[in-house]
Amino acid sequence: MRVLFLMLDMPTDLNSSNLYLDLALEFKDYQHEVYVIAPAGVNQKTGLYNERGLNVLRVATFKQKGVRSILKKGFAQLLLPYQYRTAYNKFLKNQLFDLILMPTPPITLTKLVLHIKKNTNALFYLILRDIYPQGAADIGLVRFRFIYHYLRKLEILTYKTADIIGCMSLGNIEYIKTHNPYLDSKKLTLLPNWQKASNLEELTIDVREKYKLEDKYIVLFGGTIGYAQKVDNIVILAEHYQNDVNIVFLVIGNGVMKQYLKDKVAQKQLNNVIFLDSLPRNEYMNFVKSADIGLITIDERFTVPTIPSKTTSYFSLKLPVLAIIDQHTDYGKIIDEAKAGLWSVGGDNDKLFENFDKLYKDNNLRIASGENGYKYFLENLTSKHAYNTIIKDIHG
Template identity: 45%
Template sequence: MRIAFLALAFPKIEKTQYLYTDLVVQLHKNGHEVLVVAPGDKDDHVGLGLEAGIKVLRVPTMDLFDVGLLRKGIANIVLPYQYIWALKRLKIDLEFDLIITPTPPITLYKVVKWLKNKSNAKVYLILRDIFPQNAVDLGFMKKGGLVHRYFRKKEKQLYEISNRIGCMSEGNIAYIKKHNPYLNPNKLDLLPNWANVLPLQPPHENSLLKQKEGLADMFIVIFGGNIGIPQKMENIVELAISCQDKQDIIFLIIGYGSQFDDLARLIKEKNVTNIQIRDGVGHSEYFKIVQMADVGLISLNEKFTIPNTPSKALSYYNAKKPILASIDIHTDFGRDLEKINAGLWAEAGNTKQLKEKLMLLYQNEELRKQMGENGYNYMKDELCSQKAYDTLMNEESDS
């Protein structure tokens, strides 16, 4: 098939492992002709080029990340017009069989509609961000206000124009059904997060890395990825403070995001000595660091009313690390952890309970090892990129 993949973020295929680069590579490997349309970052080429043999159209856009809410909102609104302009300017053949687009953003609806009208292609929506409700949950947007009504309309239009909608979890599917009763429920597929399963380094290399990092004989609880309001990092700081009586426990936070500087200030203000915070690193380096850790940490803001499934769990699964999750009561991620016995969780904001769960892992090496193996096997069997490809293509052939 000829497939258009519309993305908000799409790193260079040769440089990083990422949810959508992995999927596009699978599409390409299976003989499909893929055109990726994505923003052109400052260090990227702008225009049409080949990346790992795949056509990628990098479009000049406004800044979409690490900017204020107003600028970000405007950038997302004009983004579809920039994509359409680029496709027209380069006279791209628009006869596609399938259009795949993930959320965010929902504003790409206009491009999807335009391409579908041009080619009568089917549309597969990969639902990873239920917007605008998540913005309402976190206080970025007033429910029922003008801005909310605008984006809610776009959300409904995107759902309606899609032939299939891939949801992260059963909780996601139930949420969409409940809040969009007009929608044909047969459109909704279970499409969990995925990643390529990477080879693990030998145990002695983990020991050498711990020594190099000055963390030999330390029990490392790692958090990697976005550091923003959705992650509510204050809960992690409180957990670290509660563990200061354990001299060998260190919390290692590696990432980026709008709250990075605020988190660093909070750690300094509270004189939290058992947290190290570092800038984000490349995927391969990060995965090496995860492998030397003892526990993988996840944190979600307790204000969320949407069942989110954090993608950072994939690195922990792959590295055979048990997960400790501080999560809201609406997500079904905790139940998934329990089902596969790959980690423990506590309600976000309940520091006492979260510490108790951490102590269970801290005191039981065999439990950590078994949970790590369970997560690894689950990822290998259910969350690999080939499995995501099979799910998407099977559902597409049925639609």
Template identity: 30%
Template sequence: MNVLFLTLSSMESVSERGIYTDLVRELAYRGVHMYVVTPREKRKNLPTELVREDYIYLLKVKTGNITKTNLIEKGLSTLSIERQYLQAIQEHFGNIEFDLVMYSTPPITFEKVVRYFKGHHQSKTYLLLKDIFPQNAVDIELMQKGGLMWRYFRNKEKKLYELSDHIGCMSPANVDYIARYNNIDKKKLEIFPNCIDPINRIVRKTKHSHLLEKYQIPQHSTLFIYGGNLGKPQGINFLLEVAAHFDAGHLIIVGSGTEYEKVRAALKVLNNPNVTLLPYLPKEEYDQLLQITDVGLIFLDNRFTIPNFPSRVLSYMEYSLPILAATDRQTDLKDVLIESNSGFWCESGDLESFMMYAARLAMNKRLREEMGGNGRLYLEQHYDVRKAADILLKHLLAGVR
């Protein structure tokens, strides 16, 4: 069986850990020939390259810059990707018949590539729906509903849904949203959660770490960590409000994104000694940091009307960290935290509730350990990559009917 996987997630090696690389390796382990197409951004100054690792063929396509850049360059680069991907696939995989074409959002602009293989190869198609665009851009006022740009991307979105034989949604709320606002056969929709290949359970290390010394983080505080994108979807203004008042322990913010400089400049003015900002870290070092922190944080803008489900949750659960999430009301992440008893939720903007929960977690080590353990168990039961592979193989073996 041959599967083509299109993604905007950058992969230099399939041995990296993540929701897509873990899935690719698991499918390859089960005998599926995986052909992965991933961007290699212009800033790397490297050519398009094909690498083979056992059953996995990794095609790194030279593209424009789509991350860590301004919105105009990101938009133009994203619009060019369809043509760049299709040309590279035809050149390097031109003699391959694909049983399944699998693709993730963002972006929604793979429509022409998907249509090509559906028409010429009769390939079955599976969409991994990781965000709902352009509505998410409308929610945080990056795009005007009804405008020219909105109409273009909304048309692309509808075509992609129409072309997809199956649409895997991250959560029940995502399934409900897509069914409610799109004319889609509900039989297409199913829950396909973010999944990883969990590392073995670890014994929590002591705080005496070279990382704490390296970044001048106090060893004897309760350590709260936010790791991930620092962009408009995260509701940066509330994150900064939290940073201004944070005194429950020590807050570590790790990441990059369009709002990083805004965060850096604001924290310099606030000068709160209980907050440390770190730029993007290599995953190995970031994982080492997760081993010695105490609480994982999630931030999302409260204006969202779409039910986001941040993949960052999985990292926290993997390292048995309790979670404190401040998000919009639409996400069913809050339901997962309640069901699993793995953390607390409040609406983004509710500073009083956030600080109350932070204080509870800071003062009660037993509560942190209990919630962290519950989260790890929930991860193993619901978000193990083997479950995701089972879903795809079921469709592959059934001809994706």
């Protein structure tokens, strides 16, 4: 098949990857001809490039990631479909695609999908990762009713345009069914998050020695540091355990809430929190391998089921999970099913501290949870599983 991925982010660093690049490479490994449309790198011109055996149309756009201003980010995403369409018409218009894969976010590219489908009759597989705009509205990012209604119309158009909608969890499927009764439920399928399995032998960096953490109990929070992550929970934990010199909270990543988190830590004079910028995946996974607990934190205001993608990194390297979640997600059920960690609802700090203490003091529980998560990952969350699910869905 000739496959087209529409991406909002594709790493330019050959040592790094993400959810969608892993999947694109999986399609390539199965001998499909893969094209990607993605934002250009810094100072990179719009053009067609060969990257890792993929045909990548890099498009010069406004900055999409790490934009604190909601207006600037919204403006960039509104312009994105026009920038992508112009580049598509110039470089790819004569290519006939069999399959289009697009994740949410964004939902602003749907009209581009319609344009491509009109030219190619391709099947459109929507990879539903964010339920937007409701998720953004839940945490106060969409405040004006007219903006919400405009985005909601785009969301409905996206669902109607999709031939198949891959949802992260059963909770996501039920939510979409309930709030979109016009939709043919046969379109909805289960497509959990995924990641390429790591080669443990390649993870040779001793980060404990490098960062003088040999005797520390490392609580890792890795990935996007954004609005949805409710970073105040990290401060709550760090403050509660600040007198235990063995415990350190390691925050790796970037995002619009990173400076806020740094300011909170400084304000409370916490010396048990270490910050590192985003790292290439290969380097980051050495930290995952060396940590004792993988921290997940979700804003408890969410009414949409949220499944954090960083879970796959934790599970893939046997890192037990400590999760703070909202009451509407079925993420806790997934943790329980996998027996891969402990969770509590945001705001219930007593339960949070109780869960932390259990994992901290019970080495056997921690090891067993990590092993269980790894088993669950191998059986459900590899990029090969995602590829096989999509192939089965489109031929089903």
